[in-house]
Amino acid sequence: MKRFTFLSVVALFCFGLWAPVSAQDYPARSVQVMVGFPPGGSADIVGRLIMQKLSDVTGKQFVVENRTGAGGNIAFAATASAKADGYTLLFSTPGIAINPSLYKKVNFKIEDFTPIALIGEAPLVLLANAKLPIKSINDLVAMGKTKPDAIRFASSGNGSSSHLAMDVLRHMTGMQYLHIPYRGGGPALVDVMSGEVDVTMLPISESMPYVRDGRVIALGQTGVTRSTIAKDMPTIEEAGVKGYSSTTWYMVLGPANLPANVVSFMQTQLANVLQMPDLRDKVQAAGVNIINGDSAKAKEFLDSEYKKWAALIHASGTVIE
Numbered sequence: 001m002k003r004f005t006f007l008s009v010v011a012l013f014c015f016g017l018w019a020p021v022s023a024q025d026y027p028a029r030s031v032q033v034m035v036g037f038p039p040g041g042s043a044d045i046v047g048r049l050i051m052q053k054l055s056d057v058t059g060k061q062f063v064v065e066n067r068t069g070a071g072g073n074i075a076f077a078a079t080a081s082a083k084a085d086g087y088t089l090l091f092s093t094p095g096i097a098i099n100p101s102l103y104k105k106v107n108f109k110i111e112d113f114t115p116i117a118l119i120g121e122a123p124l125v126l127l128a129n130a131k132l133p134i135k136s137i138n139d140l141v142a143m144g145k146t147k148p149d150a151i152r153f154a155s156s157g158n159g160s161s162s163h164l165a166m167d168v169l170r171h172m173t174g175m176q177y178l179h180i181p182y183r184g185g186g187p188a189l190v191d192v193m194s195g196e197v198d199v200t201m202l203p204i205s206e207s208m209p210y211v212r213d214g215r216v217i218a219l220g221q222t223g224v225t226r227s228t229i230a231k232d233m234p235t236i237e238e239a240g241v242k243g244y245s246s247t248t249w250y251m252v253l254g255p256a257n258l259p260a261n262v263v264s265f266m267q268t269q270l271a272n273v274l275q276m277p278d279l280r281d282k283v284q285a286a287g288v289n290i291i292n293g294d295s296a297k298a299k300e301f302l303d304s305e306y307k308k309w310a311a312l313i314h315a316s317g318t319v320i321e
Contacts, residue, residue, distance in 0.1 A: 026086055026262055030061035033089045033252075034079055036072030037156065038184035042122070042203035042286065046250055047091035049282050050119065053273045064091070068183060071095050071159030071320075073106050080112035084255040086262035089116070092251045097305035099159045101313045103320045110306050114258035117270045118293030118301050120283065121249035123223030124165050125207035126236065127216040128199045129192050137219050137239040140199065144175025151177040154188035154197040158320050162188075162201035164309070165222050165246035171316045172241055192216060203248055204230055204287035222246045229287050249305075250288065251298055267295050 033051050037043045044066060051062040067075040072095035082088035090096075096113070099106050128134045134143060144151050155163035158181045170177065180197055182188040188200045189207075193215050204227050211218045211233075220236035221227060224245045236244045252270060254262065273279055274292045283290055293301065313319075 026259075026265055027060045029087065030063050031087050031089060033062050033064050033091050034067045034075040035064055035091050036067060036069075036075030036093065036095065037160075038068050038186065039066055041156065041185050042206055042248065043091065043093050043250065045205065046119070046283060046286050046288060049279065049286070050270070050273065051091070053276065053279045054269055057273055057276075058269055062089075071099055071103075071157045071163070071181075073099055073103065073108075073159070077107040079253065080108035080255060082255050084114075084257045084259070086254060086258060086266070088255065089266070090253045092253055093248055094161050094164070094305060094309070095159050096251075096253070097302055098164055098309045098313070100306070101310040102159045102164070102318065110302065112256050113253045113302075114256055114263060114295075115298035115302050116252045116254060116258070116263055116266045116295050118291050118298040119250040119252065119270070119274070120288040120290040120292070121247045122287040122289065123204050123221040123227050123235075123247050124162060124201045125204050125211070125221050125230070125233070126166075126169075126199065126201050126219040127189070127192060127207055127211070128219055129195050129197075130214060130217050131195065132198055132217075134198070134219070135217065137236060137241060140219060141173045141175045141240075144170075144173070144177055148176040149178040151175070151199060152180060152197040153177040154180050154182055154191055154200040156185035156188055156200075156202065157181050157183060161203075161246070161248040164313075165201050167316055167318055168246050168312060169236070169241065169244065171312070172244055189216070205285070208287075227287055227289075229285065249291075249301075251302065253298075253302075263295055 035043050035047050048064050051064050054062045076096050079090040134140050153166055185202045191197045192200045210216045218233050220239040221233050
């Protein structure tokens with residue numbers, strides 16, 4: 001009996017020592033960070049900047065994987081169904097809050113995620129082919145009222161920020177357009193420049209080089225205020241659509257029921273690197289206004305975005321099969 005008691009105490013003592021150390025060891029191997037859009041897009045660029053810095057600072061590997069398709073739904077569903085151990089995370093765009101209302105069926109719910117950190121937000125830019133007789137928002141709206149398919153609009157994918165931002169514009173102005181979803185903003189932009197399609201909406205960081213050299217015309221940016229990297233470009237509201245605003249944003253999440261030590265580690269490390277001048281400069285140069293919100297702020301923001309888009313999508317009647 002004494003031998004059993006002694007061994008039991010030793011075992012409990014060893015377990016007690018091992019458990020906290022195991023928790024503190026996160027991450028003990030590389031962490032997969034999913035991005036729902038192709039390489040070269042804004043989510044990929046910003047996500048890689050942050051995850052590379054996180055890897056450099058912590059000595060751990062945070063590896064971005066582009067799990068593309070269905071407006072981000074493939075990456076969202078893969079994260080939602082992943083084991084809640086912190087080794088599968090998501091660098092998300094607004095689709096995670098939009099798509100449950102926009103798509104007739106998705107394989108995830110908003111409750112399937114643990115918000116970790118709200119990184120920041122950035123405006124989009126409404127871009128038009130330079131050879132079109134469209135030089136302003138008013139021109140675009142007028143053309144969009146002539147017939148339903150007068151304007152060929154290329155989005156970066158069904159349910160993407162560009163798709164929904166344009167659909168809000170349609171709802172507010174009464175214009176119409178033919179929606180052509182692409183697998184990412186880069187291919188959409190290429191076809192706008194070639195004249196295969198007429199207009200697109202892209203994050204401001206992707207847009208500015210092509211606006212500056214005249215390959216496309218900027219009709220306006222979608223934020224409430226002008227971006228610091230495009231102070232000479234009016235907002236769409238300033239250009240004539242009162243009350244209009246729609247930005248893209250970036251958030252890090254994991255599956256539901258993510259362990260508290262994982263959330264704490266990621267939240268602390270992300271807050272740390274986002275305060276570093278070299279990373280801040282690069283992220284801001286990508287057009288992102290850094291928010292650096294903790295998990296509580298991220299959850300509050302995600303819930304509010306979900307409710308906002310659910311109401312807007314219901315009002316617009318837009319549904320994707």
